[in-house]
Amino acid sequence: MVNVGVLGATGMVGQRFIQLLDKHPDFEITALAASSRSAGKKYEDATTWYLDDAMPESVKDIVVSETDPSLISNDVDILFSSLPTENAAVVEPKFAEKFIVASNASAMRMEKDVPLVIPEVNHEFLDIIEIQQKNRGWDGFIVTNPNCSTIALTLTLKPIYDNYDINRVYVSTMQAVSGAGYNGVPSMAIVDNLVPFIGGEEEKMESETLHLLGILDGLEVKPAQFGLTASCHRVAVLDGHTESVFIELDQNVDIDDIKNDIANFKSLPQELDLYSAPKSPVIVKEEDNRPQPRMDRNADGGMAVTVGRLRKDPVFDNSFKYVLVGHNTIRGAAGASILNAELINRTIL
Amino acid sequence: MVNVGVLGATGMVGQRFIQLLDKHPDFEITALAASSRSAGKKYEDATTWYLDDAMPESVKDIVVSETDPSLISNDVDILFSSLPTENAAVVEPKFAEKFIVASNASAMRMEKDVPLVIPEVNHEFLDIIEIQQKNRGWDGFIVTNPNCSTIALTLTLKPIYDNYDINRVYVSTMQAVSGAGYNGVPSMAIVDNLVPFIGGEEEKMESETLHLLGILDGLEVKPAQFGLTASCHRVAVLDGHTESVFIELDQNVDIDDIKNDIANFKSLPQELDLYSAPKSPVIVKEEDNRPQPRMDRNADGGMAVTVGRLRKDPVFDNSFKYVLVGHNTIRGAAGASILNAELINRTIL
Amino acid sequence: MVNVGVLGATGMVGQRFIQLLDKHPDFEITALAASSRSAGKKYEDATTWYLDDAMPESVKDIVVSETDPSLISNDVDILFSSLPTENAAVVEPKFAEKFIVASNASAMRMEKDVPLVIPEVNHEFLDIIEIQQKNRGWDGFIVTNPNCSTIALTLTLKPIYDNYDINRVYVSTMQAVSGAGYNGVPSMAIVDNLVPFIGGEEEKMESETLHLLGILDGLEVKPAQFGLTASCHRVAVLDGHTESVFIELDQNVDIDDIKNDIANFKSLPQELDLYSAPKSPVIVKEEDNRPQPRMDRNADGGMAVTVGRLRKDPVFDNSFKYVLVGHNTIRGAAGASILNAELINRTIL
Amino acid sequence: MVNVGVLGATGMVGQRFIQLLDKHPDFEITALAASSRSAGKKYEDATTWYLDDAMPESVKDIVVSETDPSLISNDVDILFSSLPTENAAVVEPKFAEKFIVASNASAMRMEKDVPLVIPEVNHEFLDIIEIQQKNRGWDGFIVTNPNCSTIALTLTLKPIYDNYDINRVYVSTMQAVSGAGYNGVPSMAIVDNLVPFIGGEEEKMESETLHLLGILDGLEVKPAQFGLTASCHRVAVLDGHTESVFIELDQNVDIDDIKNDIANFKSLPQELDLYSAPKSPVIVKEEDNRPQPRMDRNADGGMAVTVGRLRKDPVFDNSFKYVLVGHNTIRGAAGASILNAELINRTIL
Structure with a gap:
C-alpha cells in the first residue's frame, strides 16, 4: 500500500478524494491537511460532510494537520491537492520538494515543466517530470489535471x-x-x-x-x-x-x-x-x-x-x-488526480 | 375598441394572451374558445389558472365556446391562436375565412402565402396577406409569429x-x-x-x-x-x-x-x-x-x-x-401575436 | 430461488421493484406485466427507465405480458404489485386465486381479511391470511403494505x-x-x-x-x-x-x-x-x-x-x-412489499 | 413628505425597503447606511441588486454612509433598520436618541419598553413608546416588528x-x-x-x-x-x-x-x-x-x-x-416595518 494524504481535505473536492480513496486497493489515506481552523481536530469533528454517502469510517479519527510539508510524515508518498488556486501556488511547490503532488488546482497547470495530464489523452507528458525535478531540484514533483x-x-x-x-x-x-x-x-x-x-x-x-x-x-x-x-x-x-x-x-x-x-x-x-x-x-x-x-x-x-x-x-x-x-467533481477533479496518481504509481514509482 | 377572441384560451399561452390583453387600450376580449371539455362553462370554471398574477375579472364570466368559427360572433375581428400545431393546421384556415387569425402555432408558418412576422424585423412581410386572401378566397387571413x-x-x-x-x-x-x-x-x-x-x-x-x-x-x-x-x-x-x-x-x-x-x-x-x-x-x-x-x-x-x-x-x-x-411566453409567444395584431390594426385595418 | 413477477412493471414503483430485486439472493424475476401498450415488447423496449442506476441486464429481454393471471406461468410464486388503485381493486383478487400478491396498492389495504403489514411493526397480522384464503377460496392471497x-x-x-x-x-x-x-x-x-x-x-x-x-x-x-x-x-x-x-x-x-x-x-x-x-x-x-x-x-x-x-x-x-x-419509493413502496414477501417466504412458505 | 433612511441598505431586506418605499406618497428616502465596505460609494455602485424588479432610479445616486447617527442628517425622521441582530443591539439605541427607528431586527423585540407591533394585531402597544422615551431619555424611539x-x-x-x-x-x-x-x-x-x-x-x-x-x-x-x-x-x-x-x-x-x-x-x-x-x-x-x-x-x-x-x-x-x-421579506420584514411607520406617522407624529 502507498500512503497518501489529502490537502484541502475538508472541502468539496477534498471529500471526493476521501470518498474515492476509501477501499482503494493501492492507496491508503494516512494524512489529512486543511486550514488552521480545522487543524488539530479529528477529521470527523473538523468537517461538515457534504456528500450523500456517509463519511468513511477509516478517516474519522485522523487528526487534521496544517498545510505544511514539515507536518506530514515521511512515509507518505503522494499528496492529493484540492487547495484553492492562490494557496496552491505557494504551498504545492513546498510539498513537491519531497512529496509527489497530484493536484487538481489550476495554479501550476500551465507551467512549462509541470505536466498537465489526462491519462487517456496525453500520458506521455509525464516525461516532463524529469525536467521539473532537474530544474527545481526537487525530490518530489507536481502533476496536474485540467479543469x-x-x-x-x-x-x-x-x-x-x-x-x-x-x-x-x-x-x-x-x-x-x-x-x-x-x-x-x-x-x-x-x-x-x-x-x-x-x-x-x-x-x-x-x-x-x-x-x-x-x-x-x-x-x-x-x-x-x-x-x-x-x-x-x-x-x-x-x-x-x-x-x-x-x-x-x-x-x-x-x-x-x-x-x-x-x-x-x-x-x-x-x-x-x-x-x-x-x-x-x-x-x-x-x-x-x-x-x-x-x-x-x-x-x-x-x-x-x-x-x-x-x-x-x-x-x-x-x-x-x-x-x-x-x-465534475469525480472525473473532473478528484478522480482525475487519483487516476494520474495510479498511472504514476504503475509506470514511474 | 376592436373585439378579439382567444383560441386555446385555457392553456399556458392562452392565459398569457388573456393576461396581456387585460386593460389593452385597443383590444377587448369578447370570445374565448377551447376544447369541448371546457366549452359551455364560464372561463373561471373551465380553467386552472397557472400565472402568478390572478385571473383578470373581465374574462371570468365569459362562456367558453368550442373551437368552431360558426360559434364566434361576427363582431369579433381578431382571433389569437395558441392552438396545438396539429389542431391549428385544421382549424385556423376555417377561422381565416372570415376572421383575422394572429397565430402562435407553427402549423402555417412556412406556408408561402402566410406571413411569418416579427414587427421589428420584417413587418413588410405583411404584404403577403394580399396573395393569401386572393389564393384562398378568404375574407380574413392568418399571420404567424415564429417559435x-x-x-x-x-x-x-x-x-x-x-x-x-x-x-x-x-x-x-x-x-x-x-x-x-x-x-x-x-x-x-x-x-x-x-x-x-x-x-x-x-x-x-x-x-x-x-x-x-x-x-x-x-x-x-x-x-x-x-x-x-x-x-x-x-x-x-x-x-x-x-x-x-x-x-x-x-x-x-x-x-x-x-x-x-x-x-x-x-x-x-x-x-x-x-x-x-x-x-x-x-x-x-x-x-x-x-x-x-x-x-x-x-x-x-x-x-x-x-x-x-x-x-x-x-x-x-x-x-x-x-x-x-x-x-418565452410573452415576447416569444402571446406578446408576439399581440404585437403583430397591433401592427395590423394600425397599418392595415 | 423463488420465481417472482412484477405487476405495473414499467412505472416508477415497478422500476424500483426491478432495481431492488436485481441480485436478490432468494427471488428471481421471471415475469413482468404492464398495460396492453407495453405487452408483447421486451422490457427494455417497453420502458422509459427513470432511475439513476441503469436498468438491470437481467430484465431487459423479458417480454412484458398483459396484466392477466392466465398469462403468468404457474412456476411464479409471488407477484409484486404497483398497480394503480382502481386497477388493483379489480385485478389483484384475480391473481390471488393462485398467486401470492405482495401489493403496494391501496385498494385492498383496509379489507378486513387482508393483512396490512410492516414487518417490524405488526408481522403477526399475517395470521389474517388464513381467513382470507378461507373466506375467498383462494389458493394464493394478498398482503399489503401501507402508504x-x-x-x-x-x-x-x-x-x-x-x-x-x-x-x-x-x-x-x-x-x-x-x-x-x-x-x-x-x-x-x-x-x-x-x-x-x-x-x-x-x-x-x-x-x-x-x-x-x-x-x-x-x-x-x-x-x-x-x-x-x-x-x-x-x-x-x-x-x-x-x-x-x-x-x-x-x-x-x-x-x-x-x-x-x-x-x-x-x-x-x-x-x-x-x-x-x-x-x-x-x-x-x-x-x-x-x-x-x-x-x-x-x-x-x-x-x-x-x-x-x-x-x-x-x-x-x-x-x-x-x-x-x-x-418513499424504497422503504415506502417497493422495498416494503419486498420485505413483506421475504418475511412470508421465511415464515409461511 | 417625511424624510426616511434605511440602515443595512445593501442587504436583502434593505433592498425590499428601498423597493417598497419607491413612489411612497408620504416617505422619501434621503439617507442610506451600510457597512464601511459600502460607505462613501453611490448606492448603485455599492450594491449587488438582488430583486427581480430593477433598482429604483431615485436611490442610485445617494451616497451610502456608515451606520452612525452623527452621519445622518437631522431632517431625517424615520430610519428603517434591517441590521443584523448583534449589530442592531448596539447601534439602534444610538440612533433612537434622536431618530424614530422602525426595526426589523430581533435585538430589541422583547425589551419591556420596546413595542413589538403588527398594526392589525396590537397597535395599542405603541403606547409603550412613552415609557421607552422616559426610561431611556431618548428624543426618538424604537418600534419593532416580529419575525x-x-x-x-x-x-x-x-x-x-x-x-x-x-x-x-x-x-x-x-x-x-x-x-x-x-x-x-x-x-x-x-x-x-x-x-x-x-x-x-x-x-x-x-x-x-x-x-x-x-x-x-x-x-x-x-x-x-x-x-x-x-x-x-x-x-x-x-x-x-x-x-x-x-x-x-x-x-x-x-x-x-x-x-x-x-x-x-x-x-x-x-x-x-x-x-x-x-x-x-x-x-x-x-x-x-x-x-x-x-x-x-x-x-x-x-x-x-x-x-x-x-x-x-x-x-x-x-x-x-x-x-x-x-x-417573508415584504409582509414579514420590510413591509411590516413600513406599515408600523405609517401608523406612527398618522397617529403619533
Whole structure:
C-alpha cells in the first residue's frame, strides 16, 4: 500500500478524494491537511460532510494537520491537492520538494515543466517530470489535471482528433453548482434561474484543451492547432457538467464512423486496467434525450463521460454536433488526480 | 375598441394572451374558445389558472365556446391562436375565412402565402396577406409569429445583420419549462437535471431565423444566406429562454460598434409607439453575470430581449459571442401575436 | 430461488421493484406485466427507465405480458404489485386465486381479511391470511403494505408506542415528487413552489397508522386508540418524504429514554436477518440540521428511516417533537412489499 | 413628505425597503447606511441588486454612509433598520436618541419598553413608546416588528383569538431561502433537498406570537395564555413562507364561522387606509391546492397573508387545520416595518 494524504481535505473536492480513496486497493489515506481552523481536530469533528454517502469510517479519527510539508510524515508518498488556486501556488511547490503532488488546482497547470495530464489523452507528458525535478531540484514533483469542464470535453475530442483534422470547436457549457464549492452558488442565485458566467472558465477551456491534445517536442508541449471557443454557464444541477459541442472537420463527416471512434476509444489506463479507469472513457448513448446530468453523471463510478445526440450538422459542411455529460467533481477533479496518481504509481514509482 | 377572441384560451399561452390583453387600450376580449371539455362553462370554471398574477375579472364570466368559427360572433375581428400545431393546421384556415387569425402555432408558418412576422424585423412581410386572401378566397387571413427561441435570437441578429455580413451563427439554448406547456416537463425530469433535447426546436430555429431575415422578392421570401446551427436544451427555469450565441462576420469586429448597433436598434413598432412594443427591442447589459432569466425575463413587460456578455471572440477572427434572455411566453409567444395584431390594426385595418 | 413477477412493471414503483430485486439472493424475476401498450415488447423496449442506476441486464429481454393471471406461468410464486388503485381493486383478487400478491396498492389495504403489514411493526397480522384464503377460496392471497408516508411515520412511532401511552400525534409532511409517479407533478407546479395538498394522503395516514399499531383480537384488528392528525404537502424534492412530528404522551418525557428506545428498536426482520431488512429500522441523528432527504433517504439502502431533531417540547407537558426522513419509493413502496414477501417466504412458505 | 433612511441598505431586506418605499406618497428616502465596505460609494455602485424588479432610479445616486447617527442628517425622521441582530443591539439605541427607528431586527423585540407591533394585531402597544422615551431619555424611539414567520401566523390567529378560546396551536413551517439572506442558503444545501432547522426561529415563533396577542396591563404586556409549539424547516422556495397550522379551541368548531371571521378581519390600518395596508390582512382561498408560495406570496403587493385548506380536524374535537402563505421579506420584514411607520406617522407624529 502507498500512503497518501489529502490537502484541502475538508472541502468539496477534498471529500471526493476521501470518498474515492476509501477501499482503494493501492492507496491508503494516512494524512489529512486543511486550514488552521480545522487543524488539530479529528477529521470527523473538523468537517461538515457534504456528500450523500456517509463519511468513511477509516478517516474519522485522523487528526487534521496544517498545510505544511514539515507536518506530514515521511512515509507518505503522494499528496492529493484540492487547495484553492492562490494557496496552491505557494504551498504545492513546498510539498513537491519531497512529496509527489497530484493536484487538481489550476495554479501550476500551465507551467512549462509541470505536466498537465489526462491519462487517456496525453500520458506521455509525464516525461516532463524529469525536467521539473532537474530544474527545481526537487525530490518530489507536481502533476496536474485540467479543469473539470476541460477534462470531459477533451476526453471526447481525443478519439476525434486522433482520426480527423479538426478545424473548429464551439462549446457552450451548462455546469453544476458543485463546481463552485459548497458555498459557491447561493440558492437565491440559481433557483428558477441560471448564471451565464464562470470566472476564468472559458479561458481555461480554450487553452488547456489544445495543450492536452498537443505533442511533446523534446520536452516542450506544442499545443494542437485548431480553434476552440467556449461560453460557460451555471445551471441548477448539483453534480455533472453538460456541454453542447459543435465541431467542424477539414473533411467529410461520416457520423457512424465518428460514433464508433468515440465508443471504441481506449487508452493506457484501460490497458493497464488501473483501478479508477472506466472501461470506456466515453460512453455513447443513442436515446434522443440523453445524456442528462442526473442520469449519466455516475456512469462507471463517475469516471466515464457520456456523449449523446451525436448528429451530422444539417447546416455546415464537414460538421457535427453532440452533447456530453461528465461528473465534475469525480472525473473532473478528484478522480482525475487519483487516476494520474495510479498511472504514476504503475509506470514511474 | 376592436373585439378579439382567444383560441386555446385555457392553456399556458392562452392565459398569457388573456393576461396581456387585460386593460389593452385597443383590444377587448369578447370570445374565448377551447376544447369541448371546457366549452359551455364560464372561463373561471373551465380553467386552472397557472400565472402568478390572478385571473383578470373581465374574462371570468365569459362562456367558453368550442373551437368552431360558426360559434364566434361576427363582431369579433381578431382571433389569437395558441392552438396545438396539429389542431391549428385544421382549424385556423376555417377561422381565416372570415376572421383575422394572429397565430402562435407553427402549423402555417412556412406556408408561402402566410406571413411569418416579427414587427421589428420584417413587418413588410405583411404584404403577403394580399396573395393569401386572393389564393384562398378568404375574407380574413392568418399571420404567424415564429417559435419562442427564434424570436429572441432574431431580434438580436437583426441589428447585426443590417450592418454586417454574417457568415456563421452557432447557438446553444437553455430553455424554460413553460415552453413545453404546463404539463410538458415533469418535475422528475428537471429537478437537479437538464434535458438536452426539444423535439423540432433546432429545425425551427435553423429555418425560421433565416426566413425572417430574408427579403421579399415580389411576394416571395428569399431567406438570408448565412449558416445557423442550433442545439437546444431544457433547464430548470420556469420562464425565460437563455441562448448562448457565437457569430462570425465577414469582416473585422469592433465590439463597441456592435454593442451600439444592438442597443440603439429601433423599428416600426417603436416609431408607431404600439402599445405592446418595448422601448428598445433589445437591452444590452454590461454586468459580467447578466442576462439571467429570473432577473431579465420581465424587461419592459417581458417584451424586450436582454443581451449580455457581448465580447470579442479571443480565438476566431471576425467573431464575437453573447448571451441573450427573452421571455418565452410573452415576447416569444402571446406578446408576439399581440404585437403583430397591433401592427395590423394600425397599418392595415 | 423463488420465481417472482412484477405487476405495473414499467412505472416508477415497478422500476424500483426491478432495481431492488436485481441480485436478490432468494427471488428471481421471471415475469413482468404492464398495460396492453407495453405487452408483447421486451422490457427494455417497453420502458422509459427513470432511475439513476441503469436498468438491470437481467430484465431487459423479458417480454412484458398483459396484466392477466392466465398469462403468468404457474412456476411464479409471488407477484409484486404497483398497480394503480382502481386497477388493483379489480385485478389483484384475480391473481390471488393462485398467486401470492405482495401489493403496494391501496385498494385492498383496509379489507378486513387482508393483512396490512410492516414487518417490524405488526408481522403477526399475517395470521389474517388464513381467513382470507378461507373466506375467498383462494389458493394464493394478498398482503399489503401501507402508504409511503405512513410506513416511515409508523416505524418511528412503534418503539414509542411499545413503551409509552401516546395521547396525540400531529404530523405535517413535506413529500417528494416521485410519490406522485413520474408524470405526477409538473415542474411548473413545484419549481420555486410547494403544493399543500395530496389527495387522500391525510386520510390514509390517519387511519392506516392506527390500524398498524393495533392488535389482533381473534383475527380482527383493533386499531390503536390515540389521536393522529396529518397535513400533507408536496415539495421540490425528488425522493424522500420528510415529516415533522409532534407527540403528546400520557406521562412525563425523558428525551434520552425515547432516543434510546427508537435507536435500539429491532424487530423480527432484524432477528431473521432478512435480506432487505435494515440493521436498524430507525436511525437517530444528533446533528441540528438532519435528517435531510438528499442526505438520508438512502440510509441502509433506502430501507432505514432517519430521525433527527428529537427534542422535548418546550411548551406542552409530556410532549416532544422530531423530524423524520424515509425513502418513499424504497422503504415506502417497493422495498416494503419486498420485505413483506421475504418475511412470508421465511415464515409461511 | 417625511424624510426616511434605511440602515443595512445593501442587504436583502434593505433592498425590499428601498423597493417598497419607491413612489411612497408620504416617505422619501434621503439617507442610506451600510457597512464601511459600502460607505462613501453611490448606492448603485455599492450594491449587488438582488430583486427581480430593477433598482429604483431615485436611490442610485445617494451616497451610502456608515451606520452612525452623527452621519445622518437631522431632517431625517424615520430610519428603517434591517441590521443584523448583534449589530442592531448596539447601534439602534444610538440612533433612537434622536431618530424614530422602525426595526426589523430581533435585538430589541422583547425589551419591556420596546413595542413589538403588527398594526392589525396590537397597535395599542405603541403606547409603550412613552415609557421607552422616559426610561431611556431618548428624543426618538424604537418600534419593532416580529419575525417573518410569526407575523404571517399571528395575522391569521388574531381573528380566531378575538372570537374563540384557543387551547393549543401546533405549527410546522416550510420557509423560503430569502429569509436567510442572499448568501444564507447554498444551492448545494437545498436543490433536491430541504433543511429541517432554522436557528432561533422556533423560539421566536413560540414567544413573539403570544406576546403580540397579549394585552397591555398598564404599560406592561401580558402575553396570551394558550400553548403554541413550532417546528421550522427551510425548503427550495425563493420567497414566501408556508405554514401548516393545527388549532384546538376550548369549544365546538363551526368551520364556516371561522372562515368568515378570518376573511372579514379588518383592523386599524384598513380603517385608516394606510398606504401599505392590504385591503384584507388575510385572504381565504377555497381551492384544494392553495395557498402556494409562488402563486400567493404577492397577494395585495405581498402585504396580505393567504389561508387555504381551512378544514375541521377529523380526529380531534374542537379542532381545525389550515395552511398559510405570507411573503417573508415584504409582509414579514420590510413591509411590516413600513406599515408600523405609517401608523406612527398618522397617529403619533
